[in-house]
Amino acid sequence: MQRKVISSRGLLLAAALAALPVAVSPAAAQTPLRQVPETRQEISLSFSGVVKRSAGAVVNVYGARVEKQPRNPFMDDPFFRRFFGDRGFGVPQERVQRSLGSGVVVDASGLVVTNNHVIEGMSEVKVAFADKREVEATILLRDPRTDLAVLKLKSAKDLVAIELADSDKVEIGDLVLAIGNPFGVGQTVTQGIVSALARTQIGVGDAQSFIQTDAAINPGNSGGALVDMQGRVIGINTAIFSRSGGSHGIGFAIPAAMVRVVVESAKSGAKTVRRPWFGARLQALTPDVADGLGLDRPAGSVVAGVVEKGPAAEGGLRRSDVILAVDGVAVDDPESFGYRFATRPLGGTTTLTVLRGGKRVVLPVKLVPAPELRPREAITLGGRSPLAGLTVMNLSPAVAEELALDAGTDGVVVGEVEEGSTAARIGFQKGDIIQALNGERMDTSREVEAALKERRRAWEVTISRGGQSVTSVFPG
Template structure:
């Protein structure tokens, strides 16, 4: 068993070169090809655009899916790759730089995070790549990307870490990508993103391209996320992810002003689900989660991805901001309840059109403004206001009656954070006057995932 890592200077010279690093890491990266019951041209339309009809004859082979993978355990032959590389495969073939070829066994996969774990059986020593601590990666770090672009064979490119915590490529998936400008092309999916110590910091998984070409924006799944998910696949044969049980969204500039927050990053909580890990931990609507196990949380998407890679029963330490004060809470993640898996509701809208508001009956101990009716299909209905909701505050100001609410709205603040009591539970609805429906005020839930 060999671990891929070596210095970068050429022996006897001060000349800098990536060659020693590539020589030691490249044997840990495999080419992956699959056989499925579809035509070549259906699966590889971009590749077929490069060839004429006559030239396509040599591609008319049963092997019609191409990708890459990384050996992470040489002794047991475990290889990590993307789920989309091996999806629908009837046969998976792995080819190493040595020329050795293997039929691979699919140990397990997780579509939500786009990873799959394969296993090969070799009677020769393999080279593995150690997993780095991806939480230590910094923007500006040099990296190399190794993969099998367009089935041409193993290819190495270099670049830097361009950004961290990227999301939004596929809203239903768990995304907390490392962004790099190292060139990544079709077929490089599942390949390695490597630091200068020869350690795996991520699995290359996607790219943004213009007219099919690379524009220097590639994405990789962080190694820490991979490590957590692989542990579950090996233990259970599937990912048994835990959830906090919250609905929330990104901490925007407007929300920081409304709630008087100094932090510009974090995950804002709109609502706590009943009998959830979050409720039992003492989290409340209006809290902002700024750290998880001592590591900064820059967005709700990042929180969702990190929680989504942890297993049921995992205890986590949450750093939160509540009423401008820093608190620390412990939560033990729970299993997803099938009946509570929901898609994201429509975006919040800044207007109250369609809602009938009134003062509650005199006997109501909860003073505020009652939502008496919400017209179906209206703007108010669209952003989630419901009949029976009791508005008790706006932008941290208590609202005792309809007169106070009307007076407050006359000032036309750009953001309205409505504090609402619904079925004896408090939650927030955020209204943004000058935004369209695509303004990003879309509550998310850490339960918007599949088992």
């Protein structure tokens, strides 16, 4: 700090000026005077109070899966066995895959929220607290659509749960803290602001509207808490934008409104998240279409198709309508609409603001779960065919909703792909829709199973993935 020296003549002049009357404007009179901080409490600015209220509920999540390596084929030869012995080659070797992330205790009964990708494929999960306690956990619910999972601690004592805030009230510029376990070094707190809201097209799950923050988020922070200045969770940290793998000041968190939906489903004992069913297919509004409709910007979702007798159809929605808002909140694209609609509570009604024929109309849509109009009849396929290792199911609105498939899709859907199977090596994926085998249309899982009983030299398989149909030929 620089010190200024003032002469005695300067002091006399200042005193004389101070005695003169001064005209003060009303605006200046209302401006509060800035004072120099005088005490240690006034000088120090700390987030320690917020951390103390919330950090105890943020945990480390460890996942592990034991994989058996195949037996070394050379050890079947007596020559190799004579010179090298067993040395562990005679039995399948085990390899342990591990995953490390963060989690948040959201209920004192022992419920922990984390990212689905943290515990994906893991058979053993443990939770470690900041005070070094370790507790085993079971997986109650996985939701790949939102990249969230809910764990249940096997022994829950003296737990500190953290409150889920109303993420719809979060504003750009709000101060936030990110709490997690980056790089596995231990619990760490970083500070920043909310940089943006309603970010979509992030590539993590669907039905999302992410909170963007510049608080440092690094590998291992996944599943950790993004908290406000009251120590409440406004989001679950899930992804970063990075070219190097480290934090570049662009992190994304799943809003607490979506977290609450997943947690409530887990509390109800459901194995899947129960969401409202819309019953329509949407497309993004292009600049050309927006200009033709007289809109000043391409914000909204175009209805590309409506399922007969679905909630959208019963609410009066039509093909080519443009959805602009849900319950008065603007939605700029199908992803933000999906998030806003999915976070509405079941059993009520939501209102959609729709542009139709140049006029805005408000339509009510019932919030009901997707029905399972026919049994799933899940069948795991075996034998010598390119589909061996697939678990296939009959399609229904409920199944389509769970797997985030387009409304009105026809065919037989792949529910699971067995690791290491023929189908996995070929490249089949969960959510693929088998439409035809050898030119014959497939409508049920039983039809697929029956068709594969025939021995053939080649199989012609038509599948739909991401709205695109592809036909390939595989050897029998």
